[in-house]
Amino acid sequence: ELKVEQNPLFLSMQEGKNYTIYCNYSTTSDRLYWYRQDPGKSLESLFVLLSNGAVKQEGRLMASLDTKARLSTLHITAAVHDLSATYFCAVLSNSGYALNFGKGTSLLVTP
Amino acid sequence: DAGVTQSPTHLIKTRGQQVTLRCSPKSGHDTVSWYQQALGQGPQFIFQYYEEEERQRGNFPDRFSGHQFPNYSSELNVNALLLGDSALYLCASSLRSPTGELFFGEGSRLTVL
Numbered sequence: 001e002l003k004v005e006q007n008p009l010f011l012s013m014q015e016g017k018n019y020t021i022y023c024n025y026s027t028t029s030d031r032l033y034w035y036r037q038d039p040g041k042s043l044e045s046l047f048v049l050l051s052n053g054a055v056k057q058e059g060r061l062m063a064s065l066d067t068k069a070r071l072s073t074l075h076i077t078a079a080v081h082d083l084s085a086t087y088f089c090a091v092l093s094n095s096g097y098a099l100n101f102g103k104g105t106s107l108l109v110t111p
Numbered sequence: 112d113a114g115v116t117q118s119p120t121h122l123i124k125t126r127g128q129q130v131t132l133r134c135s136p137k138s139g140h141d142t143v144s145w146y147q148q149a150l151g152q153g154p155q156f157i158f159q160y161y162e163e164e165e166r167q168r169g170n171f172p173d174r175f176s177g178h179q180f181p182n183y184s185s186e187l188n189v190n191a192l193l194l195g196d197s198a199l200y201l202c203a204s205s206l207r208s209p210t211g212e213l214f215f216g217e218g219s220r221l222t223v224l
Contacts, residue, residue, distance in 0.1 A: 102153055
C-alpha cells in the first residue's frame, strides 16, 4: 500500500521567513501533486511533478521531486499571510487511477 | 467554462438513512473520481468511473456505490449511514485519466447525526 507522509503537520511562521514542507512516499510513482486547501473550501492544484529532478515555481512557492529518494519538497520563500492554508501532497498510485494524499500541512503565517 | 460542480453543498442525515451526492465534471472531461475527506485529514480515494464503469475502488465498504451517466456526470450513493460517514465528499474530474490533471469540485459536506 502506498503511504504518503508529510512533515511538519503544523507550521507557524513569520512573514518574510523561508521554510520547507517535506513529502515522503513509500513506493515508486509516476507523478506527484501539490494542492492547497483553504478552510471549508476545495482543493486547488498548485503543481504537478512528473519526473525526477522536476522543479516548478509559482510566486513564492517552489516544488521539487526526487523520485530516487521518494521525496518532494514545497519551499516557501518570504512568506506572506495570504499563504496561510493547508497544503497536501498526493502521489499517484501504481494503478494510475487513485491519488494517495498525505495528512496535510497546516500553515499559519503571522505578522 | 464551468468547472466541476457538486450538489448539494451541505446536507444533514441521520444514522441509517441513505444519501445521494451528484457531480458534473468539467466540460470535456470523461473521468470522475470521488474522495472522502474527514475533518483534519487528507482526502481518501473512494472510486473512479470511466465510460460508465467503475475502474478502481478504494478501501470503502459496499455501502458506498456510484454511477456514471452517458453525459459523464456521476452520483455517489451511501447506504445505512454511520456517524463516521460525516465528511466532505469531493468529486474530481479529468481527461484521459490517468495522464490528465485532476480538477476538484467544492465538495458536499455531509453531517450524520
